Amino acid sequence: MNKKLIAAILATTAALSAAPFALAENDENTNDKVEIAFNVGDSILKINGIETEVETPYVTENNTTLVPLRVITEAFGAKVDWDGDTQKITLTYPAVNIELQIGNIVATVNDHTETLLESPALSENGVTMVPLRFISETFGATVGYDNDTQAILVTKENMDNSSTVTGITDMTKTGDSYYLWSIDTPTQMKMADRTLDAMTTKFVADDESSMYIEVYPITEDTVDFDEEYSKRKDSFSSYTLINAEKLPESNGTQHMHFQAKNKEQIIDLHEYYAKNYKYLVLSMIKINDDTSTKDMILSLVDSFKIGKIDNETYDLSTVKTEGTRKYREITDDTYKVSFYVPANYQMEDDNTENEFTFYEPKNESTSHISLGIYSKTGDTTAYSLATHDHAIREKYASTKYSTLTPVSETGTNSYKYTQTISGSTDSDLYTVDTFFEKGDYVYNFAITTNLDYDEMELNTILNSIKAEELDSSKIGKLMRNDPEDTLNTAKVGDYQFSIPASWKLFSKASQGSSYTNVSYVNTYTTSGIIYASMTGSDFKQTNLSTVANSYSKSITQDDEHEMFKKVEYTSINGKRYAYFTYTTTSKADYKSYGTVYMTCDNGTAHIFTLIQDEVFYGSAEIDDFIDIVNSFQSK
Template sequence: MTAFRKVKKGISLLLCTFLLFSVIGIPAVAEDKEEKKDIPKIEISFTVGESTLKINGKSVTVETPYVVDGTTLVPLRVITEAFGAKVTWDEKTQGITLEYKEVVIKLNIGKKTAYINSQVTELLQAPELKNSTTMVPLRFVTENFGADVSYNSQTAEITVVKENTESNSIKDYALILKRTTKDYIGDSYHKWHMPMPKEMRLRDRTFDGYYSYFVSDDGKREVMITIKDAESSDTPDTVAQKLIAIAKEYTLIESTKKVDKSHSEYYFVKYKDKEMTYEHKGYLSNGKIFYALSAVDNGATAQEKQVMSDIIEGFVLNFPTDGSVEDLSDVMSDGYRVFSENRMKFSLKVPADWIEVRLEDKENEFIFGRIQSNRLVGRIGVEIYSEQSGQTIEQWANMDRQHNIDMFNPACIIETSPVAPINVAGVSGYSYMIKMDNKKEKIIMNDIFLMKGKYRYNLTIELEESFMNSKDYYNAVLNSFKVEEIYVEDVGQLTRFEQKNDIFTTYEEKNLECKVDIPVNWNREEQNSTSVVFFDPESGRGVNIFTNENKNADPAEKVGRQLKNYMSEEKGAQILDSDDYEINNIKMYFFKYTLPNENDGNFVYTAYIAYGNGKLYSIVFTTPYIGDGKETATIFKKIVDSFKFL
């Protein structure tokens, strides 16, 4: 089962809409089965008396751990590398503060008194300094971070294991569920709860809370809760239709409309395959669609199957406030969540109602977006790259600014600011602003560039002006952005992908009897024997080449003018340019026009009409209106100028 498909980053607020709608537009149900993955975990293993430890599979040589009166002390570095915990050292008091998720531990060298989230406790052995290395009690620290510690008396090996939930929340879900005694679990922000899936782990939860996936250790029991924003066309019947369509791919057991314990109506299907039996329910409520899905191995006992049925039946759309439900929500009182990325060492606040766009194959890029009335009104993006020899942060900012000015439609750009110094949480950098009008809303894009250690950060905050003025999201996000130095040995080289729009490859389309040069980073998709499409998923640009019969052998100019007149009558269409064009001894006629799109704003089309090989050729370029700039014009001209008949 999977909630999100792989997506790529767009170039702007408008273009990023494609990404967000591709994510929230799918029903996020059992369309595909998720590949079985190991539950993410932190692991430390070593033999007492040896200086080389295994930390998350990597050999690390440190000051040798030792035992004092039955307590194992290890270098503080072991804890920070394994857990990614933040450490603060107070030289005056010899004090150590360790922060991991929501756990804060305070220790002092030579003192047995310690504090866990301000609660005082006594240590069996005080922290020590040995050879200028801070040594801390292993079991005390790691167990309070939610890990299990085991000791093999025969081999003298100590193993520390902490299983985690794949999430960027500041909440430690694995620790919370390990310690909870509550019988129910839910989300106070999204207003749902259900019986606690006992003996199952929360394997994955998206930062926005739209997806929560529980699984047993043996993978034979699963529960998935998925939320998506409803579209204007969604009704209880369309939700039912989606579930029925899924169930039809399996052996159907039950399909019916039901009412839950809170008197909410939902649709329910039960189906199975050769391995698992699934129970699946869907609600439409308050502009959102909720799906609850369980899967249990067909070989499970009757009691185990009943437990899974009870979980799905007990899923309801409310959240009791009597303290009986373990709350997964991490929304703070100010209406924001804190996104914390331990590996890339940054954190920032994100509005609670914004959606996380997961870039599954890119560990150094992060996107969040806000949908309002089927329209993207905000985007936050973070990109991290290794330092680049010979290029300063100021030069990077100026290069990025010029690239965007060339990329955007000059008719859309209202105002630009020069690159200027900025300081974010004590880190110096540079920023610039571009204000645009995409014919629907004015957009303000702020790009911030920072350097910390060996890595560069690009923070983008992009909002519609009206939305930005009503709520000061920009300052809230910017002021919350914090970065720490990344360990090069942990992350390695992160290279910025540069678009290869200046490198072309030739395609010979034998069915169409023509050839054309296309940028190497564009994708090709053959529609049928008379049509082929090339497109750039990063920018939204594309070209469709297709042929039609031309029995009357009408010249390209005549057909082109007829098509132009026809398009000019389309609602909202605007003809921007038209003229004769000749290249490679081929006479063409082109016309350029815009057409509005309800969700994605205006698009610009440029159609070239040519006659050859007894056929009528149409070469139709498309780009979002906001992206119809100098760069797009250069690319399109190179493509059309390369066109030849075979």
């Protein structure tokens, strides 16, 4: 089962909301350099050298640094709204809409969800605290460390290093030959950003007005254009709407256009639905007496075309053709590394600065490529990482479906192993996991694909990676954030239990919590544990059999669920428990196993459920699960 399906199951204890594409209220400060310095445990925070007293940043028991949300995000220019009834926080920023909720480890960013390192929390003073990593990644900031002051530095750079396309080409048109779009060359704007997967290109004018061209693969079989139009129109509810129209269809492409404004800016959005892609052309134009920038940007927007580009158009695409295959060359100047991915692969949203993951949009769970770069130490070498990751796969994958080759040496300080998953109802998978050293750093390059993979394509990608030796005095230390081999105490209401640190909190509510196993490496498969409690006068030890049978029947009433092992009973820490196993087979033929342990105590039913993809059923996760149940007790 892929991560998205597991997330849907775990979300039974988390309130998730789908946020439509939203637009920034204010574009101020987004292009200024902002440097924030603070020390964990100190309530004084500096923003560009100016001291501000804030809620004290702290480190959780999971070793995650939490920082005050509002003061930092507003320094970056974001607008923050709080809904006290739902405890939801909405952050509005250019081309980004973010929704967070207290106690919910899942954040909504535009049209997708991201799992945080720790759930947002309210301090005793009512201040929202969030993981520092989420802040830095979402707002394009970097996190550093000042050895002299022991302060953590969060820096959002300006865009002085961006280049105008005019400085690169004298062609009158600029576009992308792979994603099939073009515009008049923006001679009066800087190309401030272009993502590694080329799906977002951002241009900025001298007055900080901006224009984005974004491309999204259409993965659904059909798109309800009228429904999308209504949702988009609703996203302008806080603006004065100037224009909203469905434009005539052209060459099979549907087109909608909106224009709105507030006191600071005009928002202009064109949205196109072509055969394979959705295109957004979004402009945020500063309002002032001089309309020349507005006229210039809207003229560029009018020049936007979808279709094959000609020889008179400067091509931004880095896609290359080798044999019959097309590849995108991914190049990162900071880490001086490059490698190929298939041209249609999309970049994962939660990449860290030194970790890159790309996936095939229609087959996210079966086709992905990742690269991680880490500092070499006595404990972190190519061999140690290879043997560690191999051992994790061996521990958690069922031998019924998984075949692992031993770790083998492929060169000086270079190693690899492969894993084949075959015979499950899920798509069969083949993974090649490679490790090598260069200077002071270790590189982990992994590819996962279907069993019917093209061997030539696989070898082309494996052989494409190039890495230059890095200056460790400039790059600094890069740690791989593997879970600690420790136990954490989970507290829910008046009860608690011990859970390995490798099981990360996914969501928490007053009557339950859920966790995902983050031990797996370079894989989109995960498992989940749910603890839930229910109150009622019938929930007594003497009624356990009746309650357990009723609960098991309620689960298997659904056509997707089937009883696999009938209800049996055991004694744990002096309490009688019922346990059973059921299977779930989705319409997409994903099969999972649910193992349930439950007991009743003084009017409360306590239910533990382990959700596993069939590839992991019967593995060491069962041992983790039983240990968790064994540790359950009142506070």
